[in-house]
Amino acid sequence: MTSYYFEHQKIFLAVDCIIFGFDDNKLKILIGRRKMNPGYGEWSLYGGFVRNNESVDEAADRTLFELTGMRNVYMRQVGAFGSVDRDPGERVVSIAYYALINVSNYDDKLRQEHEVEWVDIEQMPKMFSDHNDMVLKARRLMKQKIKTQPISFQLLPQLFTLTQLQRLYEAVNGEEVDKRNFRKRIKEMDFIEKTELIDKASSKRGAALYRFNKNAYKEDPNFKL
Amino acid sequence: MTSYYFEHQKIFLAVDCIIFGFDDNKLKILIGRRKMNPGYGEWSLYGGFVRNNESVDEAADRTLFELTGMRNVYMRQVGAFGSVDRDPGERVVSIAYYALINVSNYDDKLRQEHEVEWVDIEQMPKMFSDHNDMVLKARRLMKQKIKTQPISFQLLPQLFTLTQLQRLYEAVNGEEVDKRNFRKRIKEMDFIEKTELIDKASSKRGAALYRFNKNAYKEDPNFKL
DNA sequence: TCAAAAGTGTTAGATTTACACCCATGA
């Protein structure tokens, strides 16, 4: 089978992060302009190289932390991107990850320092190298995932209204859903709990705030958003 | 964002192949015993290193070709496996791929030369490093995929009976399905065509042979096995 | 003649979809 190491070539290994946020009823990604060549000035995902003393997952966590100062963020691997010339400078294979963050937990000063911006996923600009492909694949995976895992709550504040949840669901899926049918389904999920609190920000009447109860949810095999 | 190359470390990059086959009504994988250290003698997937002048996908294709002599095989990426010490010898990050092959197209002499064996996925032995995880993830992905893409036909002979197709479906999903309901669904798929031919191998009465018509199938968004 | 696999429809139940109006409130 595999013959031994020294005959083989080592390769630069990077990670790139597709950082999803939900704001203004839109699904957004956090991207900036490249500050080095090749590709200076082009839109780009935030990334970094994998070090020898850390796992690839750890490299992704570290990279996200550098940018956002956030730890224990929901992250999942998108896959390896390995064309020979995907980086015009050197042979670099990159492992893409998507992260879900709650925009309001993210210090906007830090965002400005790094000169990155929230961009509506529907208006994603042409980016450096294969970064657009990474985003498309990440989005496809996330869309799949949201159907069977309660990941919406990673993108929302702790307390949220059903309309917010619905708008998020619609933004991820790219299509509108019926309000009554949506709420019917939510009502069947015991782990989405209504609180006594009312949000007056989005309407005059006010909307009930809900909360995700992680303990009540335990890998429900019948979960379906 | 990413600072520049030379400050960073290169890493060995490998590919590992989960080769699925369907035989004797069972879903099987092709594995062998490691012929080198570390892990000499342990069960292992077939793998190889990624070269500088080939994409990761190409490395996977090449590796599969070395083992099976087959080209243009259906292969999909499973993901990157990147723990620091997943290979006790050196830091090696591996990209896993699964391949679907038609067992009867595979020259058994070649199989014997490489000393690899078809092992029932339900009886998978403990393998080297994280190879068991790779197989589990590959299987999960494949199971997902088979629901929305006509990939069964990669594992079956060109002509197959509905019972064969059903057994494959059952083996992949790990549960039995109702014969009449299954056939009802198949009948609605115009791209699965009945031929005039009869297979007498598996029954006295004989069963009609079917064929997958790739042209009739064109990314049917309503496809559902 | 009988064992073994092929082939074939119907019905009840569950799920999904479509759809419209009243409510509470701040401006």
Place this chain on the structure above:
DNA sequence: TCATGGGTGTAAATCTAACACTTTTGA
């Protein structure tokens, strides 16, 4: 007072799941 978003139920249509007997033929 009215514009805005919040909140609620029912019925038709579709999909899914359960279920049993006849056919053919080689041994």
